[in-house]
Amino acid sequence: xxxxxxxxxxxxxxxxxYVLTQPADLVLYSYDSSTARGVPDAVVLPxxxxxxxxxxxxCAQRRIPFVARGAGTNLSGxxxxxxxxxxxxxxxxxxxxxxxxxxxxxxxxxxxxxxxxQDMLAPHGFQFCPDPASQKVSTIGGNVAENSGGPHCLxxxxxxxxxxxxTVVLPSGEVRQFxxxxxxxxxxDLVGLFIGSEGTFGIATEMILRLRPLPESVQVIVALFDQxxxxxxxxxxxxxxxxxxxxxxxxxxxTIQAVEASFPTGLPTDVEALLLIELDGAPQALDRQAERCAxxxxxxxxxxxxxxxxxxxxxxxxxARKSAFGATARLSPAMLVNDATVPRTRIPExxxxxxxIERRHRLTIAKVFHAGDGNLHSNILFDRSDPDGLHRxxxxxxxxxxxxxxxxxxxxxEHGIGAExxxxxxxxxxxxxxxxxxxxxxxxxxxxxxxPGKVLPVEDAAATEGRAA
Amino acid sequence: xxxxxxxxNRLEEIVGEAHLLTATEAVAGYAxxxxxxxxxxxxxxxxxAAALLQAASEAGLSVLLRGAGRHLHIGxxxxxxxxxxxxxxxxxxxxxDPDDLTITVEAGVTRQQLQRxxxxxxxxxxxxxxxxxxxxxxxxxxxxxxxxxxxxxxxxRDLVLGVRAALTSGEIIHAGxxxxxxxxxxxxxxxxxxxxxxxxxxxxxxxRLTPRPEATALLAAVLPANTLDGAIAAIxxxxxxIAAGEVLNPxxxxxxxxxxxxxxxxxxxxxxxxxxxxxxxxxxxxxxxETMVGAECARIEGEQEAVxxxxxxxxxxxxxxxxxxxxxxxxISAVSHSLALVSARPGWSAVAxxxxxxxxxxxxxxxxxxxxxxxxxVLRAAAEQQGGYAVLESAPVEMKRQLPVWGxxxxxxxxxxxxxxxxxxxxxxxxxxxxx
Numbered sequence: 001x002x003x004x005x006x007x008x009x010x011x012x013x014x015x016x017x018y019v020l021t022q023p024a025d026l027v028l029y030s031y032d033s034s035t036a037r038g039v040p041d042a043v044v045l046p047x048x049x050x051x052x053x054x055x056x057x058x059c060a061q062r063r064i065p066f067v068a069r070g071a072g073t074n075l076s077g078x079x080x081x082x083x084x085x086x087x088x089x090x091x092x093x094x095x096x097x098x099x100x101x102x103x104x105x106x107x108x109x110x111x112x113x114x115x116x117x118q119d120m121l122a123p124h125g126f127q128f129c130p131d132p133a134s135q136k137v138s139t140i141g142g143n144v145a146e147n148s149g150g151p152h153c154l155x156x157x158x159x160x161x162x163x164x165x166x167t168v169v170l171p172s173g174e175v176r177q178f179x180x181x182x183x184x185x186x187x188x189d190l191v192g193l194f195i196g197s198e199g200t201f202g203i204a205t206e207m208i209l210r211l212r213p214l215p216e217s218v219q220v221i222v223a224l225f226d227q228x229x230x231x232x233x234x235x236x237x238x239x240x241x242x243x244x245x246x247x248x249x250x251x252x253x254x255t256i257q258a259v260e261a262s263f264p265t266g267l268p269t270d271v272e273a274l275l276l277i278e279l280d281g282a283p284q285a286l287d288r289q290a291e292r293c294a295x296x297x298x299x300x301x302x303x304x305x306x307x308x309x310x311x312x313x314x315x316x317x318x319x320a321r322k323s324a325f326g327a328t329a330r331l332s333p334a335m336l337v338n339d340a341t342v343p344r345t346r347i348p349e350x351x352x353x354x355x356x357i358e359r360r361h362r363l364t365i366a367k368v369f370h371a372g373d374g375n376l377h378s379n380i381l382f383d384r385s386d387p388d389g390l391h392r393x394x395x396x397x398x399x400x401x402x403x404x405x406x407x408x409x410x411x412x413x414e415h416g417i418g419a420e421x422x423x424x425x426x427x428x429x430x431x432x433x434x435x436x437x438x439x440x441x442x443x444x445x446x447x448x449x450x451x452p453g454k455v456l457p458v459e460d461a462a463a464t465e466g467r468a469a
Numbered sequence: 470x471x472x473x474x475x476x477x478n479r480l481e482e483i484v485g486e487a488h489l490l491t492a493t494e495a496v497a498g499y500a501x502x503x504x505x506x507x508x509x510x511x512x513x514x515x516x517x518a519a520a521l522l523q524a525a526s527e528a529g530l531s532v533l534l535r536g537a538g539r540h541l542h543i544g545x546x547x548x549x550x551x552x553x554x555x556x557x558x559x560x561x562x563x564x565x566d567p568d569d570l571t572i573t574v575e576a577g578v579t580r581q582q583l584q585r586x587x588x589x590x591x592x593x594x595x596x597x598x599x600x601x602x603x604x605x606x607x608x609x610x611x612x613x614x615x616x617x618x619x620x621x622x623x624x625x626r627d628l629v630l631g632v633r634a635a636l637t638s639g640e641i642i643h644a645g646x647x648x649x650x651x652x653x654x655x656x657x658x659x660x661x662x663x664x665x666x667x668x669x670x671x672x673x674x675x676x677r678l679t680p681r682p683e684a685t686a687l688l689a690a691v692l693p694a695n696t697l698d699g700a701i702a703a704i705x706x707x708x709x710x711i712a713a714g715e716v717l718n719p720x721x722x723x724x725x726x727x728x729x730x731x732x733x734x735x736x737x738x739x740x741x742x743x744x745x746x747x748x749x750x751x752x753x754x755x756x757x758x759e760t761m762v763g764a765e766c767a768r769i770e771g772e773q774e775a776v777x778x779x780x781x782x783x784x785x786x787x788x789x790x791x792x793x794x795x796x797x798x799x800x801i802s803a804v805s806h807s808l809a810l811v812s813a814r815p816g817w818s819a820v821a822x823x824x825x826x827x828x829x830x831x832x833x834x835x836x837x838x839x840x841x842x843x844x845x846x847v848l849r850a851a852a853e854q855q856g857g858y859a860v861l862e863s864a865p866v867e868m869k870r871q872l873p874v875w876g877x878x879x880x881x882x883x884x885x886x887x888x889x890x891x892x893x894x895x896x897x898x899x900x901x902x903x904x905x
Contacts, residue, residue, distance in 0.1 A: 024729040050612075100800075101706070101800050102702060102705075102802045103800040103801050103826075104705060104706075104801065105800075122785075124704075125706065125708070132514045134470070135652070146652060147652050147656065149650050153649070153650065154649070156648075157623065157627055158650060160627075160656065160659075161623060161627045163523045176880070176881055176884075177880060177881075178881065180856045180857065180858070181800060181855070181856040181857075182798040182799055182800060182826055182852075182855075182856060182857040182858070183624070183798050183825055183826060183827060184613055184615075184624060184626070184663065184798060185798070185858055186662070186858060186860055186876060186879075186904060187875075187879060187880075187881070187885055187886075187904050187905075188660060188664060188885050188905070189626060189659040189660070189663055190881060190884065190885075190886055192656055192659030192662070193655065193656060193657075193659050193660060195656065196652050196655070196656050197655055197656075212509075213706055213707060213708045214708060215708055216708045236568050239568055239570065240567070240568060240604055242591060242680035242681070242683070243680075244679065244680060280746065280749060281710065281746060282709070282710060282746065282747065282749070282750030282753065282754065284747075284750050284752075284753045285746065285747030285748070285749045285750040288747070288749065289747065300769075318480075338533060341648045341650050341651060342648065343566065343571070343647055343648060344568060344569050344570075345566050345568045345569050370650070373648065373649040373650050374569075374648050374650075375648075375650045395898075407645070408647050409646070409647075409648055410646045410648055410651040410653045411653050412651075412652050412653050413648065413650035413651060414650050414652055415652070416652050417652070417653055417654065421653070425653060425654055426654055429643075429645065429653075429654060430642070432640045432641075432642050432645075433569065433642045433643055433644070433654075434654070436636070436640075436642050436657065436892065437646075437654050437655045437657060439891040440655050440657060440660070440891070441655070442891075443884065443887045443888060443891055444884075455654065455655070456654070466840065
């Protein structure tokens with residue numbers, strides 16, 4: 001696929017030093033945070049929309065698959081070149097092009113790191129609401145491709161609710177402007193369709209983001225429970241009390257133990273659950289709301305309840321939750337991440353099923369939930385040296401997908417379908433549902449070169465349906 | 470190709486004799502902008518809706534989808550209308566578990582019915598579209614309608630988690646799901662939201678709800694024109710619990726009516742600011758709001774509060790059949806200038822959802838072509854120059870034929886046409902009223 005002529009052509013577009021072809025370099029771009037692997041034929045690092053467009057056009061002419069990549073924190077294999085081809089690495093396009101605070105907008109390139117943007121906005125009293133756990137490294141381009149969430153989306157919504165417009169390089173290499181700097185332009189919602197398309201509709205090279213004023217004040221409550229169910233019940237009662245928390249997070253015992261083993265925060269390791277509640281809003285009301293949440297936890301026999309009001313206290317209470325993923329990853333040589341999501345009221349029964357699945361497959365499943373929106377993170381630990389390890393972990397993951405689908409949930413809340421979950425779309429979508437999605441993809445990418453093998457099941461016979469459109 | 474009578478027989482077999490109208494006097498009530506439909510069918514199930522769409526598509530009969538018919542003024546004048554499909558018999562609440570803060574309803578459920586159901590559990594759908602409460606959920610979603618509350622809660626594109634829809638292929642598909650977070654597959658829900666019935670018939674939708682606020686307050690202030698820009702900037706950037714911020718020019722303020730409001734002299738604007746949240750916060754912020762907007766604020770209390778919000782929603786709705794109404798969207802910083810442009814035209818009302826950058830302008834009646842064309846042109850030019858747009862939402866049909874309804878430019882028309890083709894290959898849906 002790769003010949004010297006192509007390398008030269010790529011080098012003419014981005015410069016020789018920004019075309020990587022050495023095996024040692026390529027292997028660095030062959031994986032992300034999932035279990036998927038795929039070595040690209042070349043990696044290019046463009047610095048402008050124009051360069052991206054020329055690279056993509058070249059790919060279209062030569063029928064070479066391409067994969068856009070940001071920080072590589074993807075948890076479903078979305079940034080891995082399964083079919084080889086060219087990885088378009090967007091980390092050089094990391095500029096905030098415009099901060100238009102008067103109009104609550106920022107125009108950014110895809111390689112801007114989420115937290116860097118937040119740090120830039122905070123002194124002005126603004127935020128970009130999506131706050132995925134990976135925000136220290138994950139990029140806005142990735143957030144847009146995956147329609148990322150994060151703890152705060154319980155109150156503020158996910159990425160798609162905070163993007164006004166996109167500059168998109170279509171898989172043909174054509175540059176288009178989707179949306180605008182204003183609300184609800186007439187016509188079909190191309191921005192909404194593009195966001196969450198996991199790199200299969202093209203590459204967004206500029207995004208117009210909608211910003212929001214920071215809240216006046218924030219409080220965090222942490223409660224420790226001897227029963228996981230009690231933590232879940234506390235969440236239900238808080239919501240029933242009409243309190244809209246910005247975050248409602250639960251960690252189970254395995255996760256707490258993992259955190260204490262790696263990044264000790266002084267939590268007792270014999271509790272069954274930690275519930276973290278974050279509230280924001282007017283300071284006049286927060287004390288009462290925080291006390292109400294604490295009282296609910298105490299009624300449910302929480303062992304300890306702590307309220308953090310200052311930035312320092314809050315950071316301390318968040319510390320365990322923020323390090324949960326990294327700590328769990330250190331606990332085991334390998335981990336399969338499942339983020340099935342269920343209607344909130346179905347959490348208790350699905351939780352019981354997950355515990356049963358854990359026992360039956362002799363696995364440890366460390367559970368961290370965005371409990372407020374039903375997004376369960378079941379981190380399935382396994383040992384690659386155990387010949388049966390990955391197999392048991394995958395079997396457990398599939399059973400969790402089924403459990404979620406059976407109660408009207410979905411197989412992924414925020415990590416994406418990527419390469420890992422394509423076969424399981426059928427648990428929640430009919431053949432007709434998938435066929436209409438396939439037609440959508442064919443409109444944006446008739447040649448099937450943009451991140452092939454992702455999102456939709458490949459083996460479907462209807463693969464070419466709708467291409468004529 | 471079947472004959473018309475064969476097609477009508479087929480339609481009747483699908484919905485039953487009682488739910489298919491063909492007599493001239495019966496279908497006359499469903500005429501739109503001079504186009505009289507051949508037949509009107511009211512399916513009782515999604516399956517019937519799908520069968521109707523398939524039959525119409527196969528017969529090449531154009532289809533106008535309709536809920537309560539409250540927002541059919543939006544769009545280009547229709548080409549010939551073959552079949553009107555009324556979805557208002559699909560009026561069941563499918564699933565409502567208050568602890569999930571979501572509700573799944575059929576398309577024909579009215580906003581009123583939904584609010585009553587949610588209200589009994591202390592919740593609400595935070596969408597307050599212009600006009601009557603009898604608008605259906607299907608209509609709100611298909612037209613992506615929102616109102617003052619969009620400032621805080623968003624539009625249907627933000628609040629619809631999933632839809633079930635009937636296609637012209639006769640298939641019923643679902644997109645999205647019932648959870649707030651869901652990234653499984655493509656976000657096809659977005660294709661149906663705001664598609665004005667041009668892709669398929671939405672038969673069911675799952676929406677996010679929110680708890681009703683503990684307390685609300687409505688504040689009214691008169692702002693001299695030269696202070697408006699600063700006040701809008703302050704409102705938009707404020708961390709206070711602002712639910713809505715409406716700015717009215719003197720004509721709009723006079724049309725709003727109630728004597729409980731301060732009168733708005735020329736060269737000034739009326740601000741109606743809605744606060745909603747925990748009671749201590751609202752109580753405190755009523756005071757802070759005066760400092761924020763830099764003017765004395767009168768608090769409107771009791772029944773008047775709801776009355777005024779209803780009347781504000783009416784200002785963004787045509788005042789009668791064919792009454793001219795323009796909706797424009799622009800950056801927040803351009804709102805005050807655009808309000809001034811409209812206010813310079815005698816008799817034109819202008820009301821802005823200020824922190825959203827959305828403006829509604831109206832001469833109050835059917836207007837006359839040169840004046841409407843000029844105001845639309847001025848507002849459209851101002852909006853388009855800043856990346857925005859202006860839509861002529863309502864006007865007499867002759868006027869709509871003369872003026873570009875949706876705007877002067879449509880970027881990505883090829884992609885939109887391909888989308889339309891993919892789901893409605895014979896192009897029977899929508900009767901040419903939408904862009905594609």
